Amino acid sequence: MNVIVCIKQVPAKIKIEIDPKTGTLASGGVDRAINPPDLYALEEGIRIKERTKGKVTVLTIGPAKADESLREAIGYGADEAILLSDPAFEGSDTWATSHVLAKAIKKSGQFDLVLCGKQSIDGETGQVGPMLAEALGVPFVSLVNKIEELGQISIKVMRMSDEGHQLIEMMLPGVINVVKEINVPRIPSLRGLMVAKKAKVPVWNAQELGIDPAVVGSAGSPTRVAKVFFPQRPGKSEMLQGNPESQVDQLLEKLRQTKAI
Amino acid sequence: MTADGLGDIWVIAEQRNGHTKAASYALIGRARKLADECQSRVAAVCLSQGVADAGQLAAFGADRVYLLDGPVPDGWNDDAYVKELVDLARRDKPGVILATSGALGLSVIPRVAVALDTGVAANCISLDYDAQNRILVQTRPAFGGSLMANVVFPNKRPQIATVRPHAFKKGEPNSARQGEMIRVDFDRRSVTAKTKLLNVVKDLTEKVRLDEAEIVVCGGRGLGKAENFGIVAELAEVLGAALGTSRPPVDDGWIPYAHQVGQTGKTVSPRLYIACGVAGAPQHLAGMQTSEIIVAINEDPKAPIFEVATYGMVGDLFKIVPLLTKKLRETRG
Numbered sequence: 204m205n206v207i208v209c210i211k212q213v214p215a216k217i218k219i220e221i222d223p224k225t226g227t228l229a230s231g232g233v234d235r236a237i238n239p240p241d242l243y244a245l246e247e248g249i250r251i252k253e254r255t256k257g258k259v260t261v262l263t264i265g266p267a268k269a270d271e272s273l274r275e276a277i278g279y280g281a282d283e284a285i286l287l288s289d290p291a292f293e294g295s296d297t298w299a300t301s302h303v304l305a306k307a308i309k310k311s312g313q314f315d316l317v318l319c320g321k322q323s324i325d326g327e328t329g330q331v332g333p334m335l336a337e338a339l340g341v342p343f344v345s346l347v348n349k350i351e352e353l354g355q356i357s358i359k360v361m362r363m364s365d366e367g368h369q370l371i372e373m374m375l376p377g378v379i380n381v382v383k384e385i386n387v388p389r390i391p392s393l394r395g396l397m398v399a400k401k402a403k404v405p406v407w408n409a410q411e412l413g414i415d416p417a418v419v420g421s422a423g424s425p426t427r428v429a430k431v432f433f434p435q436r437p438g439k440s441e442m443l444q445g446n447p448e449s450q451v452d453q454l455l456e457k458l459r460q461t462k463a464i
Numbered sequence: 465m466t467a468d469g470l471g472d473i474w475v476i477a478e479q480r481n482g483h484t485k486a487a488s489y490a491l492i493g494r495a496r497k498l499a500d501e502c503q504s505r506v507a508a509v510c511l512s513q514g515v516a517d518a519g520q521l522a523a524f525g526a527d528r529v530y531l532l533d534g535p536v537p538d539g540w541n542d543d544a545y546v547k548e549l550v551d552l553a554r555r556d557k558p559g560v561i562l563a564t565s566g567a568l569g570l571s572v573i574p575r576v577a578v579a580l581d582t583g584v585a586a587n588c589i590s591l592d593y594d595a596q597n598r599i600l601v602q603t604r605p606a607f608g609g610s611l612m613a614n615v616v617f618p619n620k621r622p623q624i625a626t627v628r629p630h631a632f633k634k635g636e637p638n639s640a641r642q643g644e645m646i647r648v649d650f651d652r653r654s655v656t657a658k659t660k661l662l663n664v665v666k667d668l669t670e671k672v673r674l675d676e677a678e679i680v681v682c683g684g685r686g687l688g689k690a691e692n693f694g695i696v697a698e699l700a701e702v703l704g705a706a707l708g709t710s711r712p713p714v715d716d717g718w719i720p721y722a723h724q725v726g727q728t729g730k731t732v733s734p735r736l737y738i739a740c741g742v743a744g745a746p747q748h749l750a751g752m753q754t755s756e757i758i759v760a761i762n763e764d765p766k767a768p769i770f771e772v773a774t775y776g777m778v779g780d781l782f783k784i785v786p787l788l789t790k791k792l793r794e795t796r797g
């Protein structure tokens with residue numbers, strides 16, 4: 204099976220700061236890592252490859268520095284990695300991101316299954332997986348927690364639904380996004396890390412992907428972030444004093460006043 | 465786009481067992497207010513005709529109610545839903561489409577958006593009309609709620625947003641309001657589904673759904689061991705609340721992953737969140753800090769959970785929680 208895994212490089216710490224001068228995200232000097240939910244997609248991709256004697260290709264859209272995350276993915280066991288990088292991609296929203304990923308997947312050749320993480324910890328939308336499926340014109344299943352069967356023309360997956368779980372058969376090729384329950388990611392092997400160091404990681408830009416720069420990046424994205432700001436905290440916490448009995452009485456009083464209970 | 469402010473505002477009314485979910489009613493109420501501000505119309509779109517409360521959707525603010533020739537409401541019909549919503553939107557050209565950020569918002573809505581060549585503002589917590597630019601301003605958290613972003617659609621229509629449960633309160637119905645019922649018949653056979661539901665496994669352990677619950681009681685590692693979860697489970701029971709947890713109890717096998725709140729678990733935004741023996745690590749806060757009222761019970765006065773708490777109680781959870789349960793039980797009979 205030809206498996207593609209989409210990973211995103213994100214700030215390693217989710218505590219972020221706004222540059223007081225420009226009002227934008229101060230991302231300079233922040234350590235970056237593979238989006239943690241994507242590690243489950245990567246692990247599952249590697250397991251599928253091992254079971255089917257296939258191939259795993261990892262894709263990411265990001266700046267030159269995202270190369271590190273792709274090498275890390277090779278260290279885990281991915282066979283190939285491609286960096287999708289172009290100044291034109293900067294500021295892409297989920298639509299533009301999935302547009303670029305779809306173009307890259309089509310260019311990379313024949314594929315059977317694309318795996319995404321449940322969501323990125325910075326963007327937090329969970330939209331890129333399903334949007335990518337639609338852009339590729341292939342089926343999509345969300346929140347997969349187990350792959351039950353890998354066939355030639357279809358796969359059977361268990362997904363988390365509102366009421367429990369559902370077993371779904373999906374025709375290939377297709378896209379799924381996975382939840383943390385699906386596996387326990389391995390630790391990269393020493394040999395893998397050596398391979399990763401020497402691996403060739405090609406970079407594809409907008410032109411090579413046949414992408415009109417006007418439809419991606421901040422200019423081309425359907426949505427635009429007009430402003431970012433820190434959420435207003437509803438004032439300072441109120442600490443309830445006294446012994447447990449009195450603390451509980453005060454709490455019940457407050458919760459009843461605000462009709463919270 | 466129509467000449468009026470936002471164009472028609474569609475709300476996807478999600479049903480469970482034939483009844484529209486509270487979050488969808490709340491969203492219709494919000495859409496009504498927006499429509500009044502900009503002289504637009506509201507339509508509720510039901511993906512199924514077997515809707516018992518279609519009339520109520522008008523009472524809560526819908527001018528029109530679309531009843532799509534829908535499949536079983538609780539099943540798996542993503543491919544049909546996408547096709548039907550796209551066809552209908554192409555025909556009637558809404559300016560705005562709103563849905564809740566649950567199951568549909570994580571699969572059907574983004575696919576509909578791409579098919580309509582537009583984007584999605586996901587997991588919003590507020591929606592406002594910018595009269596000057598005649599656009600919708602959607603506010604959504606990012607970076608685990610430590611940052612807020614205003615998202616706009618400069619050109620593309622429809623403007624599509626998914627909204628977190630409890631972002632808006634369910635309003636009061638006005639039974640004098642009448643809505644136009646529009647039945648839409650689609651040829652189901654024309655949809656060649658590439659996915660098929662083979663089996664459903666119901667999970668009965670979770671009585672109240674975590675991400676939809678109005679109240680969440682959360683037990684952290686401070687509970688010490690699996691058996692002690694009974695203490696928080698009892699509190700949840702008297703409050704009709706869902707039971708949440710932090711990551712360590714899941715890692716240690718005290719409670720299933722489905723209950724985990726946080727960066728790698730569920731994101732919840734209830735009216736009331738009661739954290740018992742939870743330290744308040746950033747990864748946990750990421751999943752709950754947009755809750756309306758946060759109560760923290762922790763013996764360590766320096767625990768970071770107190771920084772986001774509305775009401776903090778420094779003390780032993782093994783004393784405080786059972787007392788709280790007892791007093792609630794007494795008053796509720």
Ligand SMILES: Cc1cc2nc3c(=O)[nH]c(=O)nc-3n(C[C@H](O)[C@H](O)[C@H](O)COP(=O)(O)OP(=O)(O)OC[C@H]3O[C@@H](n4cnc5c(N)ncnc54)[C@H](O)[C@@H]3O)c2cc1C
Pocket residue numbers: 239683684685686687709710711712713724725726727728729730740741742743744745746747748751761762763764767779780781782
């Ligand atoms: C990549 C990554 C993802 C993660 N994702 C998540 C996630 O999704 N959700 C999540 O929750 N965590 C997540 N974590 C873990 C997170 O960093 C914290 O370790 C975790 O939230 C701590 O859980 P806790 O507060 O229950 O436990 P602890 O940190 O052990 O805190 C227990 C608290 O209970 C208090 N306590 C103890 N006994 C009592 C008592 N008798 N009465 C009152 N208070 C008492 C203590 O003072 C302490 O503050 C993640 C971590 C990483 C690295």
Ligand SMILES: Nc1ncnc2c1ncn2[C@@H]1O[C@H](COP(=O)(O)O)[C@@H](O)[C@H]1O
Pocket residue numbers: 209210211212238240241244262263264265297300304318319320321322323324326327328329330331332
């Ligand atoms: N820049 C990117 N490059 C590659 N994959 C991405 C990128 N952004 C998002 N993804 C994938 O889409 C998933 C959902 O991301 P999001 O929609 O941002 O929450 C992630 O878990 C990744 O698998």
